[in-house]
């Protein structure tokens with residue numbers, strides 16, 4: 001299981017604080033609204049995704065706690081439009097759903113990977129004072 005693998009391999013995981021409960025609550029409201037099939041289907045999909053993510057979070061938090069680790073949650077704002085190399089924040093950096101290209105420094109990456117690095121940085125930088133050298137900002141990427 002993915003959560004077990006993550007919990008065993010890493011001492012901590014950083015997740016976006018997505019307000020899952022709110023998402024599933026509003027989606028549920030949409031599902032229950034009759035006569036609007038498109039909205040209903042979209043609402044149901046969101047609801048299923050939110051439930052799956054919520055469950056993933058709970059499992060991961062439990063398993064990490066059991067192994068002495070922890071989950072850190074960070075504000076998800078701007079993680080998808082900020083360059084993980086130079087910090088430039090611009091909506092135009094995000095070419096499309098998949099592609100990130102920084103207009104300031106030229107850093108190119110898969111948009112999800114760039115966002116994941118930003119989330120990791122946001123969750124680990126406050127405690128980065130104890131890190132010894134700059135290098136790769138003291139972070140390891142799970143391949």
Ligand SMILES: [Zn+2]
Nearest residue numbers: 083086102105
């Ligand atoms: Zn950049």
